[in-house]
Amino acid sequence: MKNISCDVLILGGGSAGLWAAYSCAQKNPEAKIVIVDKGPRDWGGLMTMAGGDFEAVLAPDTVDQWIQDFVYYFDGLCDQKLMEEILTRSRDRLEDYERFGCEFFRTEDGSRKFVRQRGLDHVKLYPARLKGRGGELMVKNLVKQLAKMKVQRLGRILLGAFLREGERVCGALGFDSISGEKYRFDAKVVIAATGMGGWKTSYGKNTPTGETMLMAYEAGAHLQNMEFGRVWNMPRLFGWEGQTVLMPLGARFVNRNGESFMDRYSPVLGPNTDPHYTTIAMAMEVREGRGPITFDLSNIKSENLILLRPQNGWQKLNYDKLSALGLDLFHDSTEWVPQLTVAYGGIRADARGNTAVPGLLAAGTARATEPGVYAGGFALMTTSVLGYMAGENAAELVADMSAPKPDTDVEAEFARMFAPLGKNGLHFKEVLRHIQSVVFPYDVSIIKTEESLERARRELVGIIENEVPAMAAEDPHYLLKVTETRAIAFVSLMYVLASLERRETRAGHFREDYPTRNENDLAWLCLKKGQGMDPDFYRVRVPLEEYRFPVTRYYQDNFTFGKK
Numbered sequence: 175m176k177n178i179s180c181d182v183l184i185l186g187g188g189s190a191g192l193w194a195a196y197s198c199a200q201k202n203p204e205a206k207i208v209i210v211d212k213g214p215r216d217w218g219g220l221m222t223m224a225g226g227d228f229e230a231v232l233a234p235d236t237v238d239q240w241i242q243d244f245v246y247y248f249d250g251l252c253d254q255k256l257m258e259e260i261l262t263r264s265r266d267r268l269e270d271y272e273r274f275g276c277e278f279f280r281t282e283d284g285s286r287k288f289v290r291q292r293g294l295d296h297v298k299l300y301p302a303r304l305k306g307r308g309g310e311l312m313v314k315n316l317v318k319q320l321a322k323m324k325v326q327r328l329g330r331i332l333l334g335a336f337l338r339e340g341e342r343v344c345g346a347l348g349f350d351s352i353s354g355e356k357y358r359f360d361a362k363v364v365i366a367a368t369g370m371g372g373w374k375t376s377y378g379k380n381t382p383t384g385e386t387m388l389m390a391y392e393a394g395a396h397l398q399n400m401e402f403g404r405v406w407n408m409p410r411l412f413g414w415e416g417q418t419v420l421m422p423l424g425a426r427f428v429n430r431n432g433e434s435f436m437d438r439y440s441p442v443l444g445p446n447t448d449p450h451y452t453t454i455a456m457a458m459e460v461r462e463g464r465g466p467i468t469f470d471l472s473n474i475k476s477e478n479l480i481l482l483r484p485q486n487g488w489q490k491l492n493y494d495k496l497s498a499l500g501l502d503l504f505h506d507s508t509e510w511v512p513q514l515t516v517a518y519g520g521i522r523a524d525a526r527g528n529t530a531v532p533g534l535l536a537a538g539t540a541r542a543t544e545p546g547v548y549a550g551g552f553a554l555m556t557t558s559v560l561g562y563m564a565g566e567n568a569a570e571l572v573a574d575m576s577a578p579k580p581d582t583d584v585e586a587e588f589a590r591m592f593a594p595l596g597k598n599g600l601h602f603k604e605v606l607r608h609i610q611s612v613v614f615p616y617d618v619s620i621i622k623t624e625e626s627l628e629r630a631r632r633e634l635v636g637i638i639e640n641e642v643p644a645m646a647a648e649d650p651h652y653l654l655k656v657t658e659t660r661a662i663a664f665v666s667l668m669y670v671l672a673s674l675e676r677r678e679t680r681a682g683h684f685r686e687d688y689p690t691r692n693e694n695d696l697a698w699l700c701l702k703k704g705q706g707m708d709p710d711f712y713r714v715r716v717p718l719e720e721y722r723f724p725v726t727r728y729y730q731d732n733f734t735f736g737k738k
């Protein structure tokens with residue numbers, strides 16, 4: 175077993191983890207910081223595949239204007255103090271990226287190109303200059319900074335358990351997913367920056383599977399926003415990203431009759447809206463027999479074509495392959511479908527990443543931030559700022575702290591982690607596909623009802639009781655997959671239970687049996703460990719009396735469904 179001791183252990187080296195390391199090292203250059211990732215050492219998490227489009231509040235916009243946009247967009251479920259902290263620091267992170275060598279798109283007169291988002295008055299993204307490589311360059315430039323700062327980075331190690339001293343989290347245990355070697359990390363403070371939970375729908379969403387969410391829940395952390403899942407529009411036959419930029423520029427989805435159906439569901443916003451509303455409409459169109467849905471780019475102006483064609487990266491590979499097969503993505507008709515990809519819920523934390531568990535901070539998409547709607551560029555902004563703030567917090571926390579003395583039964587934890595290895599049993603894929611078949615149907619993931627969610631709940635309980643313990647792994651690589659699948663089953667159940675618990679329609683949560691807002695329930699839905707598989711739910715009322723902006727309008731009122 176390898177033993178590594180440090181001051182700050184960062185779980186996950188994506189946008190949030192890298193920024194946490196950067197700010198922690200800046201604030202406390204003496205601190206020993208270690209980043210551990212189950213993927214390749216310097217790959218940078220999902221950011222490596224990201225377009226690099228970034229939201230930031232730049233003049234003449236003001237933070238107050240953007241907060242009011244988010245209060246409206248989130249249907250009131252906006253932590254205004256948290257958003258103020260994030261938005262206030264968004265410009266610094268964009269300028270840091272520029273200092274590190276990343277470039278954002280500029281128009282001929284030198285001003286920044288921006289693309290307004292979701293029909294909001296102020297929120298906009300700033301596209302990366304190199305279409306298709308923006309995120310990859312962000313990773314490379316950030317990793318270069320960390321290399322100068324003596325931050326230790328390790329890859330291919332899956333972390334599957336926490337080290338504890340009483341209630342306190344003070345390290346983690348894991349294994350190398352290639353060699354199987356065991357790792358023990360002792361730390362004064364642990365930052366969970368491990369991304370979201372999710373359902374492994376494509377290579378772009380392969381790693382967000384929620385192991386840390388399960389570990390944090392078991393350790394006493396609270397989770398929030400579990401009822402929200404990201405349902406994205408995707409081509410049926412290949413991977414693609416980019417409607418976030420394309421919709422505001424004139425792209426639209428059409429039904430089998432060639433009708434731009436969003437104009438009917440939202441005469442105000444039309445096709446330029448949040449994908450979670452578009453996918454509700456897609457599901458309704460297909461249910462009414464007006465599928466399939468195709469993507470129509472014929473309205474895009476020629477001067478904006480530069481923002482479409484990938485110049486490099488994974489999208490260029492796909493684009494070239496499709497072209498070789500005779501398909502021109504920007505002219506031919508392609509079928510698109512809604513896809514449940516990742517869970518928005520995460521660890522409940524304050525702006526500096528503090529959770530209910532001493533020693534454990536949470537940053538980036540591992541924590542709960544937005545209620546199931548998503549404006550392009552939001553993730554790279556929030557993960558960089560929240561990572562930065564958690565790193566600063568950790569730097570302060572470890573300054574005068576003595577090394578904890580863990581009391582975890584390490585051998586027992588490793589025995590549990592390695593139990594599926596070498597035995598006969600179910601392949602993880604069988605179980606994963608079963609879970610997917612339960613949560614993917616449109617009446618569980620898009621247009622939810624009590625009946626369909628109850629059906630999903632029963633199936634998931636059966637999977638967790640019977641199939642998850644029966645999974646087996648032939649080598650450490652498959653042990654990683656089994657561990658991920660166990661977490662996916664947990665996240666799925668929490669998603670379904672929380673969806674049952676929120677008996678109203680609001681933001682990214684649409685209940686066909688409760689299609690309107692409950693005006694008395696403007697509250698975040700949170701949960702903590704309860705009896706057996708049932709968590710204890712509780713609600714935290716949105717404290718409007720403490721906030722500067724009242725809720726005067728609701729984004730959901732732009733749609734014919736879910737309207738009060």
Ligand SMILES: Cc1cc2nc3c(=O)[nH]c(=O)nc-3n(C[C@H](O)[C@H](O)[C@H](O)COP(=O)(O)OP(=O)(O)OC[C@H]3O[C@@H](n4cnc5c(N)ncnc54)[C@H](O)[C@@H]3O)c2cc1C
Pocket residue numbers: 185186187188189190191210211212213218219220221222223224225226227228229309331332333334367368369370378379381382383384385386415537538539540550551552553554555557
């Ligand atoms: C194709 C694509 C395009 C995108 N484009 C944009 C865009 O243009 N603009 C934008 O704002 N957002 C974009 N996003 C979203 C954005 O990139 C991500 O939401 C953001 O980078 C997430 O950062 P994170 O650090 O919170 O999580 P992640 O990037 O998920 O990082 C978490 C890290 O933790 C590791 N990890 C997880 N569990 C464990 C474990 N148990 N043990 C060890 N390591 C673990 C993972 O391997 C991963 O590296 C895009 C996403 C994709 C997939």
